[in-house]
Amino acid sequence: MTTATTLSPEETAEIHRLFDLGMRRVRFWQDNYERFLPGYDGQFVAADLNSGVVVATNADIALLVYELGNRYIKRDEIAIHYITSNPPPISHL
């Protein structure tokens, strides 16, 4: 089934915000992946998009997301990615 949905200006703005945030995250990992590789191989890494500081890591993304929630960390400024020296990697924006 294929139909086009008409978006309100608010919905359009929210989707553009998501895409812009997603591209910030892509650029962040393209710029920082190699830096994190030696210390976090095999881990999902949550990093602060602005400071570049690692805020949490875990080999299990579910546990990582639990930890972020338990610490009340706002997710919009966080980028999560799986770091691995064995490509193909699993990618999370």
Next chain:
Amino acid sequence: MIPGLYLDPRVPQPYLVVAVSIPDLSWDYALVPFVIDTGAARSCIHAGDAIDQFRVSPESLDPRNWTRSIVIGGVGGRSRAHELQAEFYFRHDDGRIESVSDRILVGDITTRGLPSLLGMDILQKFDLRVNPNIIALQRVAI
């Protein structure tokens, strides 16, 4: 034109970032980095993106909590999924947003190590161009 990208320079694996709305999964829109997979018949959001991007609980991805599920199989093995209605939002390079309504599979918790896949159910609505310098989708008239 809808641009894709290579996320990792070590791997020639084409990605397309798509905003997705699945009302039966989450109230929010989510941005999903799909691997463009012409070998997959169905598009699928795997558990890692469901947890990370849609912020669903891992418990909600346990098939024992679903009323219906189907078995899916691929090179990554077999798992269970449930099928939900979704709206896909593609952003063109000129900023236009284009939407496509279709069903999507949401994988169970065992798929959390896999990237989400944009399969032929969606890709067949587009001309797809992939080479080392460009990944691009262009909508075709059906």
